[in-house]
Amino acid sequence: MINRVLHLRIAVVCHDSFMVWLAWMLCFLIRYSLWPESPPLVYWSTEILIVIVTQSIISFMFNMYRGLWRFASMPDLINLVKSASVGTLTIALFFFLFNRLEGIPRSVLLMYPVLLVILWGGPRITYRMWKDKYFNLRTKNIPRAVIIGAGNIADLFIRNAVSNKSCHVIFIIDDHSEFKGTQLRGVKIKSGINQLKQWVEDCHIDLVIIAEQKPSSDLIKSVVDQLAESECTIRVAPDPDDYENNLVNFNQLQPITVEDLLGRDKVELDWAEVASYIKNKSVMVTGGGGSIGSELCRQLARFGVSKLSIVDHSEYNLYAIDKELSESDLVVNSHLCDVTNHSHLFHIFKLAKPDVVFHAAAYKHVPLLESHACEGFLNNVMGTKNVADCCAEFAVDKMVLISTDKAVNPYSVMGATKRLAEKYCQLMNETVETEYLTVRFGNVLGSAGSVVPLFEQQIASGGPVTVTHEKIERYFMTIEEACQLILQSLVLGNENDVLVLDMGKPVKIMSLAERMIALSGKSKDIKITVSGLRSGEKLYEELHYDIETLEATRVQKISAVKHTHKQPHHLVQDILAGQKAAVKFEQDQLRKVLCKLVPEFKNHELQLLKSTQHTTEQQKS
Missing domain, CATH: 3.40.50.720 (NAD(P)-binding Rossmann-like Domain)
Known part of the structure; x- marks a missing residue:
């Protein structure tokens, strides 16, 4: 192989040297053809040897003998021009100092680099074109x-x-x-x-x-x-x-990817202000092992927080994020704790002494919580109340509640409990020094239990892909973008207690399924079935109430919700009444409490009717 390369380079040197001689001869031939009394053409002399040697040295300096003709391209042509130009100037300077250019017409020096580039470049480009055509004739077995x-x-x-x-x-x-x-x-x-x-x-x-x-x-x-x-x-x-x-x-x-189909433009964010605020602070993330919580922990680790406390009730999720972050210099304290356990949570706050708390712990699976309303209330409402109360008791600077678009005109238990969590944080904002901030947004791509991983699993297993309704739509954003905007919300001031992230245009789930199947290359094999809306599921999601107005903030893609109403002081007593019903697993009573606390909860009448019918049928039997 080495001998072959050496032989090829020797051949290139011989070719280029011959072309130098030919270009020099052609220049004199053209010049003397215009001069009737021209001297005889000399085909070899000391001067010609000097021209060839000088030009060869210049060509070597420009790495002309290293390029492969098979891949000759515009950069190689530019290199030829540079070599010919510098070589001409060097040759002209040498003969000017040696014999004042005696016997070398000025027109020769002007024509020489042009002819040389043509003689050098012509064979290279011709060989490249021939090779390209040669290979194109043999493309039967390539895509x-x-x-x-x-x-x-x-x-x-x-x-x-x-x-x-x-x-x-x-x-x-x-x-x-x-x-x-x-x-x-x-x-x-x-x-x-x-x-x-x-x-x-x-x-x-x-x-x-x-x-x-x-x-x-x-x-x-x-x-x-x-x-x-x-x-x-x-x-x-x-x-x-x-x-x-x-x-x-x-x-x-x-x-x-699905992210490509969404096409969300990357937003340039002011990380300096966020870093300045969060640096050297003790930060706690509840639900830190989940999709949103774990990404928040990763991003917080980059900002130089003094201590990161991660709270999660899932042993494996807590282990995974703790192992991932333990390789950094960040002080990470992981706590296996359920936020519904107030005494345990109080103990963790006492140890961590957080300055900022991100509350991402929540149950979020809509159909599942319809049949487990008590667990949903205890986790989403009482868990939020416990975290918010601890924040007030330990004088935390800011608490950020991670909310959802399903809290707007809720049609499900999950949405109603998240709306109630929002209301409690708003009430706390009116009564204590800690600043409570709610960030509301839609679905995030790739989160546990979301539609995109489900479709990927169904496609991988050969289908069918199940869509609950032909017209159902959802908002989507990436987990990374959502967490970036959540961190940006920290520096928007304390006049906004509810912030809404810009989710772009809603995506039709049917179109999403069709495109994901198309990307898999299995369009002819995988079918889509419509299974019907599940319990608590809405066709369309909303990001704010009609009575709420959105105002732009200084951070792109974050809007502030403006509202004038205040939360009633009997909210706490009503929440405790819901807790009593939940711990006794009295789902019907709990739904009545939810309907009282969240009047816009639209699903309650249907659920109560179903419950009544079920009770009547049991009594008859």
Whole structure:
């Protein structure tokens, strides 16, 4: 292998040296053809030897003998131009000092670099084009690909795909007018992204590559929807800035994710202010082993908090996040505790002495809590009350309650209990020094028990994928973004007690299921079944009440809820009444308490009717 490379480089040196001689001869030949009384052409002399040696040294300095002709490209051509230009200047300077350029016409020095670049570059480009054509004739066993986007990423990918024969690019699709009727590296550019489905079928395309920087979610959804019934694979080319070799390799192509379909723009946040506020503070996260809580712990670990106390009732979840964070220099204290246990929680607060508390511990599975209303009340309401009371007793600066869009006009026990938790924090805000902040948002992607992991599991097992209703919609955001905005809420001041995160546009669950199946490449095998709305489930979620007005804050994607009503002081007594019903497992009585405390709870009449009918049937039997 080494001998072969050495022989190739010797051949390149001989070729380039011969072209130097030929360029020099042609310059004199052209110059003397315009001069009737020209001297005879000298084909070899000491001067020519000096020209060849000088130009060869310059070429070596510019690494011209290291490049492979097989991959000759624009950077190589630029290198040729630099070498020829510097070589001409060096040759001219040498002969000027040696003999004042005697016998060397000025026109020769002007023509020489131009002819040399042509003689050097012509064979290289010709060889590259021949090789490309040679390999393109042998693409039967590699994927046939279409690229969407005719920019820099497409150029890099085609160059690399041809060199390693990973795929055969048939054509490029780009609707920008400046690319109409043009080619990129010999590949034709077409317009009309809406014709993608037909072209894929007609040309037997195996792979569609989206090669645009930060492709929009509309483009991704358009591609996925058109290819939903095909077996074509869809991939996204990465940003070449992420790779040292500046080439997009076939194995670097990324599958489209649900996050890509959402297309949420990344928000630049003011982390300096958050870091300044949170640094050297003792912070507690309840539910710290859950989806939201664990991500909050990860992000808090980056801000230099003095101590992080993690509270969770799940032994494994607590172990997992504790093990993950224990590798850092952060002081982490993990506590296996149920927030409904007030005495244990009081003991933990006494040990931790937190300055800031994030309360993320909650039951959130809507249908499950419909049949376990007592457990839902105790955890979501009494657990919140215990945490809020401890915050007041230990003079915590801020408590942040993680709420949900299901607390707005709740149709479920879960939503009603979260709304009641919001109300209690609002009441505490009116009576104690601790600042209570509620952050309300919709579903987060990938959280335990959410629809996206369920669909992924159903698709992996071959289906069917179950959707509860054709028209059901939900808001989505990533866990990382949600936690970033939650941390930003810390620095918005104490005039806002309820904040709402911008969730973008709601997503139709049926469309989400169809696109996830399309991305799996199993559209013909996996069916979608409509199972019907589950108990406590709404078709559409809301982020605020009609009587509430949203006002923009200085943090993008966070709005403040403005309201004038105050919470009644008998709220505490009513909550304790609900607790008595819950510990006795009196679900009907508990629902009556929830209806009194949350008048907008819309599901209660139906549930009471079902309960009454069930009781009547039992009595008859």
